[in-house]
Every structure is written in structure tokens, then in C-alpha cells.
Amino acid sequence: MLHEIPLERRTLHGHFSRDLEPILTVDSGDSIGFSTLASGWYAGRGTVFEPRHPELDAGHALVGPVEVRGAVAGRVLEVSIDRVVPGTWGWSAAGGRRTPLNDRLRLSDGRGVTLDWELAGWVGRDQYGREVTLHPFLGVLGMPPPEPGVHATQPPRRWGGNIDCKELVEGTRLYLPISVDGALFSAGDGHAAQGDGELSQFAIECPLERVELTLRVCDDLSLATPIAWTPEAWLTFGFDEDLDEAAAIATDAMLELMGREHGLGRVDALALAGVVVDLRVTQLVNGVRGVHALLPHAAVRWTRMS
Numbered sequence: 001m002l003h004e005i006p007l008e009r010r011t012l013h014g015h016f017s018r019d020l021e022p023i024l025t026v027d028s029g030d031s032i033g034f035s036t037l038a039s040g041w042y043a044g045r046g047t048v049f050e051p052r053h054p055e056l057d058a059g060h061a062l063v064g065p066v067e068v069r070g071a072v073a074g075r076v077l078e079v080s081i082d083r084v085v086p087g088t089w090g091w092s093a094a095g096g097r098r099t100p101l102n103d104r105l106r107l108s109d110g111r112g113v114t115l116d117w118e119l120a121g122w123v124g125r126d127q128y129g130r131e132v133t134l135h136p137f138l139g140v141l142g143m144p145p146p147e148p149g150v151h152a153t154q155p156p157r158r159w160g161g162n163i164d165c166k167e168l169v170e171g172t173r174l175y176l177p178i179s180v181d182g183a184l185f186s187a188g189d190g191h192a193a194q195g196d197g198e199l200s201q202f203a204i205e206c207p208l209e210r211v212e213l214t215l216r217v218c219d220d221l222s223l224a225t226p227i228a229w230t231p232e233a234w235l236t237f238g239f240d241e242d243l244d245e246a247a248a249i250a251t252d253a254m255l256e257l258m259g260r261e262h263g264l265g266r267v268d269a270l271a272l273a274g275v276v277v278d279l280r281v282t283q284l285v286n287g288v289r290g291v292h293a294l295l296p297h298a299a300v301r302w303t304r305m306s
Contacts, residue, residue, distance in 0.1 A: 005034040014057030016144035016151040018180045022067035028217040036190045037061040039205035059153030060140050064186030068215050071183035076218040079174040083212035086136040086192045090117040090206030139164045139189030146179045155288040156239045158225050164283040166194045172230045177223045201285040225253045233296045239288050246291040254293040
């Protein structure tokens with residue numbers, strides 16, 4: 001069943017919390033359809049959505065939370081990303097604001113740069129005529145921490161959130177450890193295109209005209225950190241303030257995945273991982289660093305030994 005969620009004050013929130021009332025309750029296997037605002041709560045070019053609470057709506061404009069029947073803390077939520085259609089405009093920026101990377105690059109002070117993008121089909125064109133190919137996706141897909149209270153939307157967590165992974169496009173599936181009974185899943189932060197790392201702190205930030213997601217509770221899977229399936233590869237994610245630890249978490253999860261998918265022991269999996277698994281920096285800009293390990297489906301092939 002497909003449930004339509006209107007884009008209105010009642011369905012939007014700017015923080016994560018297990019205390020938020022769900023806007024909708026669905027069965028496992030149901031789908032939700034909605035549109036999103038752009039980063040900064042922009043409803044249009046230069047038009048900010050109102051009203052907003054100065055503290056509770058300080059983060060991304062998220063649609064939700066959606067309660068899933070049968071979702072129990074400790075199980076896994078499968079999020080099938082069935083459709084992602086960007087709006088007709090977007091923006092990106094760099095410099096002119098204090099961040100650790102801008103400080104290191106000596107770009108925190110002085111004039112910043114904003115690029116205004118026209119989006120049409122699978123092409124984005126900025127005000128200078130430069131074109132890029134679009135790969136639209138949702139930056140935020142996740143559930144609140146199990147602790148009560150108000151939690152920022154900016155950092156990714158083991159229950160999802162601001163993952164900012166450019167691989168999570170239409171046709172992929174994300175698997176998240178469920179943090180609270182009912183799941184209380186939310187999504188938002190449309191991106192039309194982004195490079196790994198999100199170096200300037202901004203992708204092409206855009207509204208999404210249409211999103212369709214299918215939410216399903218997995219009873220036969222246990223995870224400590226998110227994983228994802230794409231038509232090309234398996235991904236495992238690691239999040240930590242330290243980039244080395246984020247890489248170690250992603251690698252640990254990949255060894256577990258290779259055990260499930262290929263029947264390998266951990267040391268054998270690591271030996272193969274050194275040959276066929278890529279580590280990629282998902283993002284560097286949200287306080288908590290993100291790393292994803294990528295295993296192409298065709299990377300390990302079995303042959304009969306004589």
C-alpha cells in the first residue's frame with residue numbers, strides 16, 4: 001500500500017527525538033510517497049518555509065516520523081528507495097564560513113561562492129554554464145537515538161540520519177538497526193549530485209519533487225551499523241569523530257557481510273577485502289566522519305578446484 005504524505009507543517013520536523021508523535025503508522029512492506037524542502041528549509045528560491053521553531057527546527061527539514069508496525073528495537077529496517085525525482089532548482093556553496101576544512105584551506109574568511117543550479121532531466125547547469133550529471137538522493141534517512149530528548153539532525157548515527165551517501169539513489173536498499181519500537185523513521189535533505197566527502201559541506205542542495213520509499217522490518221538480520229545494497233555492490237558504513245575508527249567500523253561490518261554472503265571466516269574475508277573492497281570517505285563535514293566500504297557483487301567468483 002502506498003501512503004501519501006503532504007508537505008505541510010504537521011509532517012515536518014527539524015530534530016530527531018523518540019518523543020515525537022508519528023504522523024503516520026504503516027504496516028511492514030508499505031510504501032510512503034512525499035516531496036521535500038531544500039536544505040535550509042527552502043520552499044523555493046529565496047523562500048523559507050514558515051513557521052519554524054528556532055530550536056526544534058534548527059536542523060534539516062525532515063518528513064516524518066513514520067511508525068512501522070512490528071518494528072522492535074534491535075531488529076532491522078529495510079528502506080527500499082523506489083523513486084527520487086529532483087525539483088527544478090538547487091544551490092551549492094563554498095568558503096566564507098568557519099569550518100575545520102575551510103580553516104585548513106584558508107577559505108573561512110572573505111567572500112564565499114554560491115552556485116545556482118537549474119535542474120532538468122539528468123543535467124544540472126550553474127549560472128556560468130557549467131554542466132554536471134545528476135544522481136539525486138536523500139541525504140537524511142534514519143531514526144532517532146534511543147535516549148529521550150532532542151537530538152540534532154546533522155551527524156549520522158548507527159540508526160541512520162545524515163548519512164550523505166551518494167550511492168543511495170533510486171533502485172537501492174538501505175538497512176538500518178532499529179533504535180526504538182515503532183522505528184519512527186524520517187527522511188529529507190534532497191541532493192541532486194554530490195562527490196564522496198561532500199568537501200565544501202554542500203552538495204547540490206535541492207527540493208525533491210517526488211520520493212517513494214518502501215519500509216520493511218527484517219526479522220532475519222542483525223546489524224550493528226547500516227549496510228546497503230545497490231545493483232553494483234554491497235556497502236557497509238562506519239561513523240565516528242575519528243576517521244580511522246569510522247574506517248575500522250565500516251571494515252568490521254564488511255567482514256561480517258562477507259561472512260553472510262560468501263561463508264568466509266573473518267581473517268579470510270579480510271585477506272580478500274584487501275584485494276576487492278574499496279574504502280570511500282562518505283563525508284567529512286558533519287562533525288561525525290563517515291566511511292563506507294564497497295564490495296562489488298562480481299568481485300568474488302568461485303571456481304571448481306580439480
